[in-house]
Amino acid sequence: MLIGVIADDFTGASDIAVTLSKGLPGEGGLSTTQYLGVPVQPARSEVEAGVIALKSRSLPAAEAVRQSLAACEWLLDQGCQQIVFKYCSTFDSTDKGNIGPVLDALTKRLEAKRVIVCPAFPAMGRTLYQGNLFVNDRPLNESGMEHHPLTPMKDADVRRLLSRQAETPVRHVSWQQVVKGSESLRSALHADASEAAHLVVVDAISDHDLTIIGISAAQAPLISGGSGIAMALPHNFIKAGQAKGGMQDYPVVQGPTAILVGSCSGATRGQIEEHQKQYPVLALDIQDVMNSRVNADDIVAFICGHQGSLPLVYSSGDPESVRQAQQQYGQESISQQLDALFGEAARKLVHEQGIQRLVVGGGETSGAVVSALDLHSLQVGEEIDPGVPALFHSATRPLALALKSGNFGRRDFFSHALRVLGGG
Numbered sequence: 348m349l350i351g352v353i354a355d356d357f358t359g360a361s362d363i364a365v366t367l368s369k370g371l372p373g374e375g376g377l378s379t380t381q382y383l384g385v386p387v388q389p390a391r392s393e394v395e396a397g398v399i400a401l402k403s404r405s406l407p408a409a410e411a412v413r414q415s416l417a418a419c420e421w422l423l424d425q426g427c428q429q430i431v432f433k434y435c436s437t438f439d440s441t442d443k444g445n446i447g448p449v450l451d452a453l454t455k456r457l458e459a460k461r462v463i464v465c466p467a468f469p470a471m472g473r474t475l476y477q478g479n480l481f482v483n484d485r486p487l488n489e490s491g492m493e494h495h496p497l498t499p500m501k502d503a504d505v506r507r508l509l510s511r512q513a514e515t516p517v518r519h520v521s522w523q524q525v526v527k528g529s530e531s532l533r534s535a536l537h538a539d540a541s542e543a544a545h546l547v548v549v550d551a552i553s554d555h556d557l558t559i560i561g562i563s564a565a566q567a568p569l570i571s572g573g574s575g576i577a578m579a580l581p582h583n584f585i586k587a588g589q590a591k592g593g594m595q596d597y598p599v600v601q602g603p604t605a606i607l608v609g610s611c612s613g614a615t616r617g618q619i620e621e622h623q624k625q626y627p628v629l630a631l632d633i634q635d636v637m638n639s640r641v642n643a644d645d646i647v648a649f650i651c652g653h654q655g656s657l658p659l660v661y662s663s664g665d666p667e668s669v670r671q672a673q674q675q676y677g678q679e680s681i682s683q684q685l686d687a688l689f690g691e692a693a694r695k696l697v698h699e700q701g702i703q704r705l706v707v708g709g710g711e712t713s714g715a716v717v718s719a720l721d722l723h724s725l726q727v728g729e730e731i732d733p734g735v736p737a738l739f740h741s742a743t744r745p746l747a748l749a750l751k752s753g754n755f756g757r758r759d760f761f762s763h764a765l766r767v768l769g770g771g
Contacts, residue, residue, distance in 0.1 A: 349589060
């Protein structure tokens with residue numbers, strides 16, 4: 348294994364896994380496997396990039412650090428020459444962490460000196476300029492992310508955000524320096540002669556910028572960012588003759604379908620609205636969930652009763668209804684209840700009802716579902732939409748999945764994803 352990734356949620360892991368598998372246009376990427384939690388067995392010999400999906404984004408910082416270090420040790424044991432810490436392109440975290448504390452711990456463990464910090468993902472409208480993170484034409488704190496139920500983002504300045512979380516000093520390299528090229532950028536990263544470690548926020552407003560940054564990071568023991576930071580990392584190993592590149596062969600899975608959605612993002616609400624124009628949709632009322640008036644069997648009955656029609660079940664709500672529910676029941680209590688409900692429904696659908704194509708919306712919901720299914724590892728397939736790959740699990744009955752972060756995907760994503768998983 349050449350590259351090891353530690354991702355702080357499941358959809359983010361899928362996002363960077365497909366980036367590594369795809370590589371640069373015309374060159375190809377690395378044979379990539381996504382692991383659901385820290386594996387207990389060694390990786391297969393053909394795996395060139397391993398992505399460990401943790402559910403650590405919303406954990407207490409100390410526990411997130413513990414899990415991330417455990418993942419790092421396993422990846423190093425597989426021979427990884429470079430570690431990537433992957434977090435969301437909207438830098439989802441509070442002032443207490445978890446991005447800063449995990450970066451502190453990994454920087455110390457790997458004895459890294461200049462650690463790139465770049466959450467930019469231009470293909471999805473996330474750009475970083477003068478240290479400030481934008482979502483399309485809006486600063487992060489005006490993009491809707493300020494209403495996120497778990498990690499409300501109130502500041503667009505990544506330098507300030509990180510300085511409040513991390514003990515390692517924070518520096519900045521501007522876009523004007525990045526566009527001078529990878530060699531110039533490498534010099535800028537190491538311009539400070541100090542032997543002390545630094546976290547270096549690096550601007551990027553295009554995929555070309557991310558390519559420059561990735562090439563400049565050749566041989567860096569640790570880098571961090573959104574999935575875009577990995578675009579050129581396979582190139583470094585292909586150029587060095589350690590990987591051959593090229594395209595991979597992907598399986599096709601036919602069979603019954605289900606869509607489970609727990610995200611409350613604006614993009615997801617629009618995707619649900621589009622889906623219900625043609626297909627059956629069941630909305631779960633938070634009051635019913637919290638008072639046990641709806642359970643996993645109700646979800647299973649709806650999905651099975653509408654097979655052949657791409658049925659979708661969701662718990663999404665507009666920001667105001669989510670806020671009211673959180674005030675009544677508590678944010679953590681609602682999250683735990685919904686995670687348990689969707690996880691149990693997924694288990695019944697796959698293991699008891701034979702569902703073979705499963706699409707899940709929302710990072711927390713995806714984490715709950717794959718944990719309940721106890722899949723351990725997934726082969727990374729083709730890209731369904733930017734940042735969302737097809738994922739495959741080989742068993743007695745093959746299973747194909749798409750795990751979508753809340754803000755990702757085209758408006759008809761759910762039906763499109765099921766067609767791609769089925770080879771359409």
